[in-house]
Amino acid sequence: MDIRTKLIAAAERVFDRHGFTATGMDRLTEAAGLSSRTLYKHAGSKTALIAAVLTERDRRFMQRLEVESVDALFAALEDWIAAEGARGCLFLRAAGETGGDTPEIAERVAAHKEAFRARIAAIVARETGREDAALAEQILVLFEGATAAASYRGAAAVKAARTAAAVLVAGARR
Template sequence: MPASKRDQLLATAERLFYEQGFHATGIDRIVAAAGVVRMTLYNHFASKEALVAAVLQARHERFLASLEAAMAAAAPGQATLALVDAHGDWLERYSRHGCIMAKAMGEFAEHSAEIHAMAAGAKADLLARLEAAVARDGLDHQAGLARRLFLALEGSNTAVALLGPETALADTRALAETLIATARGVTP
């Protein structure tokens, strides 16, 4: 089934925003790459900012769905590591050059409180999923564990571009295993 024009615009804009930056990517570049006319874009999105918001929302929903699926399929006591692995899989497949939400926070900090808040909210959602996974694994008694894991995952968002996915993700998983083992009172 062919993608709708709206979906085509979202996919094209997401790719270009991620590769080239939000502010560096103009509407003309997006419509040309999507193979539509400018009016088609404005029939679906009131402004470039509305397009950015839609791109971030759609990407975030896909990301959360991947985390939720991994946690749901995890064996008892393994939800946290399943989430860490799902985050790593996402980075390897879709974010080899860093996190689009972090990019949005940087580019929109001074330009759009709404977009900045949306991207920051996505980060808060990741932390909330980590808190849920830690609780599901019975580790919520360990104050700050979810936050420390969050910092490790956020670090991998940057490290993947520098160290490559294999090294960055292996090191992130090893760190997560150590944090979890320590929380369980097991010497790693």
């Protein structure tokens, strides 16, 4: 693993666990096992590192959502939470902690959320045989809600959202 990849992976773990604003560069250098000079050489700044972490998180998360059905979408969320933990959406946390005032971060969050919305719309269209913006929005809200609620309700939140999504999809097929 190259230094930048190692740094981004360590930063993602630390940011996910402790937050963006509460994490100092000293904690990041320790987690990555790098000197501060090496960290700045490969990251540039904390903002640039956050943006790189969000880019990598987007890649990994969207890869998991390469599924064919709404049910599989929620199964992917269950798998994600089992592997990554349930601390809510890292993108929404980044937006919340930075107030949306940091362009590099705001752009990554907006791009991720738009790609996520489009992925859900495509899955809904594939499963129902037609575009259905209202159903896609409902599935998106269930997914986002389950992601947030899993932080305090555990996997049961995803199971409940998955069941509700199945009811919505079945209704759309009639």
